[in-house]
Amino acid sequence: MKKGHQSWIFNSKPIIISSAAVGGPFEAQGAIAEDFDMLHQDIWLGQDSYEKAEKKLLEQACEISIQKANLRKEDIEFFISGDLMNQIISSSFTARTLGAPYLGIFGACSSSMEGLALGSLLIDSKSANYVLAGASSHNAAVEKQFRYPTEYGSQKPPTAQWSVTGAGTALLSQKGTGPRVTSATIGRVIDMGISDPFNMGSAMAPAAVDTIEAHFRDLNIEPSYYDLIATGDLGRIGHQIAVDLLTEHGINIPKNIFTDCGLLIYKKEQPVIAGGSGCGCSATVTYGHLLNRMKKGEFKKILIVATGALQSPLSYQQKESIPCIAHGVSIEMIESEVL
Amino acid sequence: MSSKKNKKLTPTQQKYQKFAKAREPKPSVIKNCLKAFLSGGLICTFGQALQMLFIKYFDFTETTAGDPTVAVLIIISVLLTGFGVYDHIAQWAGAGTIIPITGFANTIASASIEHRSEGFVLGVGGNMFKIAGSVIAYGVFSAFVVSLIKVTIQALGGI
Numbered sequence: 001m002k003k004g005h006q007s008w009i010f011n012s013k014p015i016i017i018s019s020a021a022v023g024g025p026f027e028a029q030g031a032i033a034e035d036f037d038m039l040h041q042d043i044w045l046g047q048d049s050y051e052k053a054e055k056k057l058l059e060q061a062c063e064i065s066i067q068k069a070n071l072r073k074e075d076i077e078f079f080i081s082g083d084l085m086n087q088i089i090s091s092s093f094t095a096r097t098l099g100a101p102y103l104g105i106f107g108a109c110s111s112s113m114e115g116l117a118l119g120s121l122l123i124d125s126k127s128a129n130y131v132l133a134g135a136s137s138h139n140a141a142v143e144k145q146f147r148y149p150t151e152y153g154s155q156k157p158p159t160a161q162w163s164v165t166g167a168g169t170a171l172l173s174q175k176g177t178g179p180r181v182t183s184a185t186i187g188r189v190i191d192m193g194i195s196d197p198f199n200m201g202s203a204m205a206p207a208a209v210d211t212i213e214a215h216f217r218d219l220n221i222e223p224s225y226y227d228l229i230a231t232g233d234l235g236r237i238g239h240q241i242a243v244d245l246l247t248e249h250g251i252n253i254p255k256n257i258f259t260d261c262g263l264l265i266y267k268k269e270q271p272v273i274a275g276g277s278g279c280g281c282s283a284t285v286t287y288g289h290l291l292n293r294m295k296k297g298e299f300k301k302i303l304i305v306a307t308g309a310l311q312s313p314l315s316y317q318q319k320e321s322i323p324c325i326a327h328g329v330s331i332e333m334i335e336s337e338v339l
Numbered sequence: 340m341s342s343k344k345n346k347k348l349t350p351t352q353q354k355y356q357k358f359a360k361a362r363e364p365k366p367s368v369i370k371n372c373l374k375a376f377l378s379g380g381l382i383c384t385f386g387q388a389l390q391m392l393f394i395k396y397f398d399f400t401e402t403t404a405g406d407p408t409v410a411v412l413i414i415i416s417v418l419l420t421g422f423g424v425y426d427h428i429a430q431w432a433g434a435g436t437i438i439p440i441t442g443f444a445n446t447i448a449s450a451s452i453e454h455r456s457e458g459f460v461l462g463v464g465g466n467m468f469k470i471a472g473s474v475i476a477y478g479v480f481s482a483f484v485v486s487l488i489k490v491t492i493q494a495l496g497g498i
Binding site: 048049050051144148149150151152153154155156157158159191192193194199202205206237240241244245271 | 348356363364426429430437445448452
């Protein structure tokens with residue numbers, strides 16, 4: 001049901017009956033390694049290209065969440081997924097393996113929450129019983145496509161971020177137990193004229209702020225409604241900008257409940273410069289770490305605002321600025337279900 | 340340049356960029372220059388030592404010793420790139436490892452390794468000069484222009 005200008009309220013509260021996060025070696029050394037269902041020591045995953053390795057990550061994440069829910073892949077009625085590769089090959093090739101009806105989406109790094117919001121809409125409208133939503137990214141594949149060769153020795157500026165090697169999936173259902181998706185806010189494209197691809201945090205922060213503001217306005221709630229509000233991959237610099245921008249707009253989110261997936265995933269001493277980024281960042285942190293903490297009872301209500309930069313390597317070379325988007329999804333534990 | 344760029348931006352965009360700029364850490368120019376001087380200098384000193392070695396222990400003169408010296412530097416750079424070490428050194432050294440011949444070797448080696456998965460023709464061959472290509476194209480063109488100037492001055496009875 002539409003609420004306000006750009007939000008949906010899911011009256012049936014679709015249930016995330018299972019979720020999975022798969023990561024690479026760098027994530028295995030990270031701050032939330034224990035929340036991954038599977039970690040790989042080899043960035044190639046035994047494949048002969050980085051792109052195939054990314055597909056493998058997503059396939060495994062799908063497999064694990066289906067297994068956890070005691071279902072078979074034939075039970076999946078719709079698969080919604082997105083990634084950063086040209087023509088979203090990781091998602092489409094995974095859909096080929098899965099054999100389920102598939103909706104491929106592209107929202108750059110916001111694909112994770114775009115998929116979750118659309119999946120919840122399908123469940124809420126009784127258009128499906130089981131929907132699998134996923135997103136993935138691979139550090140080397142992303143660098144190869146968007147920037148320079150992995151081994152190229154260029155010095156990255158202090159605003160640069162580290163793309164996560166990982167995939168996350170969530171299995172949504174009408175029945176069952178687990179955290180429930182209660183609402184979603186679909187973002188507008190915001191472009192503040194920033195064109196430096198090594199400064200994604202600053203480019204995406206206004207989009208996150210716009211969606212957060214819209215979410216509170218549409219739902220008529222206060223930030224204190226949530227126990228945690230996490231943006232997707234703003235990193236250290238983008239997060240600070242978002243905090244200051246929200247304060248300037250009169251929205252005061254308490255410091256201890258506002259964070260960013262790109263800040264949660266790695267340890268401080270890891271050389272990630274300004275933090276994590278990529279589709280896999282919000283997907284693995286949300287579907288692994290944050291949902292686990294919800295199940296432990298640490299949070300009851302969380303809002304994930306996944307941020308995406310919608311540029312292409314060509315548009316950047318043609319001196320276009322970076323259009324950005326953010327989608328917010330709120331996930332809640334309903335009282336009796338806290339174990 | 341920045342004023343030309345600003346003309347295309349709306350006032351809100353300009354205001355935001357100022358807002359964001361104040362919160363972005365700047366790369367430390369002095370620190371980076373020092374690091375580049377140290378690392379670049381070290382590479383050049385090493386190259387000099389190699390050259391002297393070639394002159395002293397092998398049958399090379401000061402002019403001919405250049406080739407084997409460069410070859411050794413390139414081999415080391417390519418090996419370090421292949422072992423995945425070069426990019427980590429470069430993050431610290433910056434221009435220090437880009438400017439010497441080692442940086443040039445790294446651009447070609449890294450692009451070749453990266454595109455090996457697309458095969459030898461479309462992958463390695465087609466992408467090898469992805470970054471080095473413009474250096475070669477404009478390097479050769481600049482050399483051509485400079486030599487034209489030299490020839491003209493000489494023809495006019497100059498130096």
